[in-house]
Amino acid sequence: MSEKQELNHSRRAILKGGMAMAATGLGVAVTGSAIAAPNTPESFDEVVDVIVVGSGFAGMSAALQAREGGASVMVIDKMPVFGGNSTINGGAMAVAGSSLQKEAGIQDDVNVMVEDMLKAGRGMNDVEMLKLVCDGTAESCEWLIGHGVKWKPFVQHFGGHSIQRVLQTVESSGAGIIRPMIKVAREQGVDMRNQVRMESFIQDDKGRVIGLEVREGYYFPKEKTGKIRRFGARKGVIMATGGFGNDVKYRMMQMPELNSDLDSTNHAGATSEALKQMMLIGANPIHLDQIQLGPxxxxxxxxxxxxxxxxxxxxxxxxxxxxxxxxxxxxxxxxxxxxxxxxxxxxxxxxxxxxxxxxxxxxxxxxxxxxxxxxxxxxxxxxxxxxxxxxxxxxxxxxxxxxxxxxxxxxxxxxxxxxxxxxxxxxxxxxxxxxxxxxxxPKVHYCMGGVRVNTRSEVLHLVTDKPIAGLYAAGEATGGIHGASRLGACAVAEGVVTGRNAGRICAAEKGINLKLS
Structure with missing residues (x-):
């Protein structure tokens, strides 16, 4: 048995044993890394400060913000083109207190937006994260303009919002946000890598996430294509991998009625493997059965x-x-x-x-x-x-x-x-x-569920509810913000605000020394 096979066997044994103890009601002390076997390599093929997994609204916002914070940044995406669902999104962003609202004489307030989202979410929302998102919309809207995004010169009224607060790109597409951000990211030296699939996290002997094992040159959806490589992250890994709306088997585990008879608005790569990898190292999944249909x-x-x-x-x-x-x-x-x-x-x-x-x-x-x-x-x-x-x-x-x-x-x-x-x-x-x-x-459109994070965008452990060191998440990969239902135009708001939050905080980390091979 190879070293990698032994590691995988050990991990399965640990998971199986942990589930057995849970089933019998045995008490056990669990740390933030207890269910993950340390798999620290002696060296890495490449090392940067921050690795961002995913290139949609959250991923590109995280990458740009981290780069602007002085970090070296690599963005990886398993698909042959960047942007994921964000590129085919309608390009509409809910903003509380935008300059366009003020010009139109529309009175809005962050607290009103919070109340609207709480009402739509049937009170299931993570209120602190909800406030963080709503409070960041106006400033993030201006930040996007500074990075080349252009909005239509009027404000729209989307369902569930009590007033008009929705701005939309002139293209009526999320590509009007993604393309400018990718352009600026490349100009600022962000290393953009497509057809790179994340395989697993790499952790040190204390359970800190210090990098990823990936398949470079991956051809979706051929599972075993590409070359295995190890990328190190001195400061942290930011998961901006979106939802699993096109993973019929996994979404049916959450909501059996969402079978293959129901179409999805999502791109083909909206699947669950990144979520599962976070869960394997202890991330707390919440609201996975809250899956939105686009009406x-x-x-x-x-x-x-x-x-x-x-x-x-x-x-x-x-x-x-x-x-x-x-x-x-x-x-x-x-x-x-x-x-x-x-x-x-x-x-x-x-x-x-x-x-x-x-x-x-x-x-x-x-x-x-x-x-x-x-x-x-x-x-x-x-x-x-x-x-x-x-x-x-x-x-x-x-x-x-x-x-x-x-x-x-x-x-x-x-x-x-x-x-x-x-x-x-x-x-x-x-x-x-x-x-x-x-x-x-209706069609399957958005996953309100994902992994639980705190207001520092740190992924929280299932048992301890403490941060998994070195691991951050943003956008649709996270859960709790929207509760039972996401209001229209709040995906862009969430993605940009939480992506920037994760990028800023991760870039400010002290970082650790990692060896190159």
Whole structure:
């Protein structure tokens, strides 16, 4: 048996023995590194101050902040392109107290944003981490502008937020954040490595994380491709590895109903192996069964698609969603994501098959929807000149649809939605066409769960609740901030703020001496 095989065998034995003791109720003193066999190499192939795993919002924010703090930084990503889910994200960031809000005369406050997120999270949120995120949004927004990010010149109202506080990149994509950050990172000397998959942590004899064993030249998803190498981190490793929304097997362990029949907006690499490696060295997983469905997706296209941006920018703030069987609304279109997704998922026939609702608005409501033309080109978004034509396209009762639109217009005039209590700041009259519509059905979108961290972004141990030395985490890889449901545009907020927090604190560590081979 090789030395590596012996180590793996020992680790499995320790884990098996630990679980057996837990099952029998035996008490045992456990330190922050007790379940991990030390695997300290005599030397490393390469050594830097900080290694960041993942290159999305959290990863790039951590890398840039650490570099600006004077640390040498390496970013690794297992995929052939950088950015992960962040690149295909809608590029919307919730900001409390932005300059654009002030210019528009919108009064906002960090405490109001905290309350909105607590309400959406059903009170399950880690309040201290929540405050850290909300308090950091305005300054981080300006920081992003300083790194080349450009926002649209208006503020949007996303579901679950009590007021308008959402800024969006001019590209309507997270690429409008990721690309500028990667450009600046390279200019500042951050070592960017793609097709490098993390295999395991390397710890010293005290359990401190001092580096990673990786596969360099890895071809996703071929598990054994690439060359094994050891990278050392003098100051620490920051895990910004995102969620596991496209890991069907693992997500079904948390929520069995999220099977392969349900599509995901996530990129192919949104899997669970990095989370599992953190758990193997004692990280505390929390809220793993809190997985969000995106309520703006369409069954008529794969992944994030064109309907998501259309629904977010046009339908939800400026239109309505109806059940095709009745032509009537059945929920608050600006409720939080969980409430909307849960409502949509109830639309089923007597055989429990989906009956896809239709969301629609008119030309005025769709004026800022950048994906409208693409959605129409691929027949995901459809156009109708009259409500009668719209009803015919989707098999709806025209008389009931027209009656519902009339009731909606009366609510807009009175600024009071008596049917479902929807906020009316962005509501418009739907009096004339043309009409633009898309069928809707939720898709797996975001994992609220991950590893538990403190306000220093240090990963906390399952048993001791103390930091695992040398290990930090940020963004979707962490759990607890959003509770039961994440509000729209808060992923960018969380990723950037917690990424910067981890990068700043990790870069300030004293660091240890590591040998090069």
């Amino acid at each position: 703006w997706s369409s069954p008529d296209e794969k992944g994030f698609g064109t309907a998501s941006q259309f629904a977010t920018i046009a339908t939800y703030p400026h239109g309505i969603v109806v059940d095709v069987r009745t032509g009537e609304r059945f929920f608050n279109e600006l409720a939080d994501r969980k409430a909307r997704a849960d409502a949509i998922m109830t639309r089923r026939d007597d055989k429990h098959q989906p009956v896809y609702p239709v969301g629609f608005t008119n030309a005025a409501g769709a004026a800022k929807a950048q994906t409208l033309a693409w959605g129409m080109k691929y027949n995901v978004i459809k156009k109708a000149d009259t409500l009668e034509e719209l009803a015919e396209i989707y098999g709806m009762p025209a008389d009931k649809l027209k009656a519902q639109v009339a009731r909606w217009n009366e609510a807009v005039k009175n600024r009071d939605d008596k049917e479902f209590g929807r906020p009316m700041q962005e509501a418009i009259l739907l009096e004339e066409g043309p009409w633009y519509a898309a069928r809707m059905w």
